[in-house]
Amino acid sequence: MKNNNLLEVPNINSKDAKFKELIYNVDASLFNEENYSKKEYEYLCICSGGTTSSCAKKGFTTLDLRKNYNKIHLDRESNIATIGGGVLMGDLINHLQKYNRSFPIGLSKLPGAGYILTGGVSPLSRAYGLAIDNIKSIKGFLGNGTFISLRENQISPEKQLIWEAIKGAAPFFSIITEIELKTIQSNPIKVIEGFVNLNELSEIIKISEEFPENISLQWIYAQKIYIYILAELKNNLEDKRTEEYLMLLDKFPALEKQFYGNYNKINFFPKELDLYELNGNNHSEVLSLLGEDLENDIPFFIKCLKEIMESRPNNSCYVASQQMGCKTKKLNCGSSFFVHRNSTWKPWIYASWKKNDLQERKIVMDWMYKSWSELKRFYPNIHLAQLHNHLNSHEEEIRLAFGNRIDELKTLKNIFDPKSILPPL
């Protein structure tokens, strides 16, 4: 890496941030408060996949886990995968595919362990739960420097709260260096995809709210609307039922059926959408929401979405959504800090502006907050997939993400990260 204090990461805000120092190892010196106490607010940034605006900040130290915590191992007997805290989701599923196994990663192969630790919503989650529901064990360090090693079904009562909080709120009080994950059989996937108009989106959302657990809808509304309906094919009996549901989509002429040998082979977000996600000239923020089925509110939601898109300040901003539900609603995988288990939709607002154009940034961020306030009546909660402690909305986001567990999280933070060397709550 060039020694110019810039980090090679996918997120452009972080890529452009002149960090203070780069660290690759988790050792005792990391927890020495003198490293961070020079400025009252300074803390350690953690980088795993480097896809968020919080893995590197101007004047802050970054712990880059990608170099020394990137091992992936699959135990062939138990089918449990052990991964380092700096493993990318694409590398994970590429490794697993060699053994015909997979993992419910999200819509992109770029995110790192942050995807897993913040919940992890996959197009396969309706059948296999959130990423956190598939964690078997973790190793790492609390913010006070204490080593922790926790394993499902072997948690002592005094560690129970830490275990639950690792699943959904780990970044606030811990650095996770190793995770064991349940893997899944890699099955063929049928995708129905293509451009649709708003009326068609409305009809398709209605159809999708009746989908069985092996089918999910994801849509993205940028310049145009693109949808993906993903169906995992498992066995002949279920596949017949799947075909019956997919036949309901035959009436949308622009949609095409594609068959993929496995989940790895799918690339979401087609080039034709001209997304600005990785455009080096732009900076961005993303806000992820959570809510339940729209049911009779679909027409009101579509009207609201239309207004939001008509008022978007530039072509790089968009709104998208992915479907949850079925297994993500189940609590039998153990309590966690992903508290909004009743959610069936996770929309997100992507706000982007020409970097260094502070005037445009203000207009775009105002649009993001206005759109959020309008979408709140459909999606009242937050999926804290991105940490926004550099934004004014942070406190409200935290409250809407952790609900009635916020006080427990604050207590854990006070006890296990007393000097606040990790991102603030």
Ligand SMILES: Cc1cc2nc3c(=O)[nH]c(=O)nc-3n(C[C@H](O)[C@H](O)[C@H](O)COP(=O)(O)OP(=O)(O)OC[C@H]3O[C@@H](n4cnc5c(N)ncnc54)[C@H](O)[C@@H]3O)c2cc1C
């Ligand atoms: C293109 C794209 C598609 C996405 N699709 C989905 C999706 O389908 N479903 C979904 O749920 N999310 C999705 N996300 C969101 C993404 O999963 C989250 O933003 C996630 O937090 C990113 O993790 P990262 O490791 O890549 O990010 P980083 O920027 O490297 O890390 C983000 C923060 O997470 C914390 N963190 C990361 N690793 C560790 C660790 N080992 N120990 C402690 N703290 C850690 C740190 O506080 C860090 O600053 C998507 C993001 C992108 C860019």
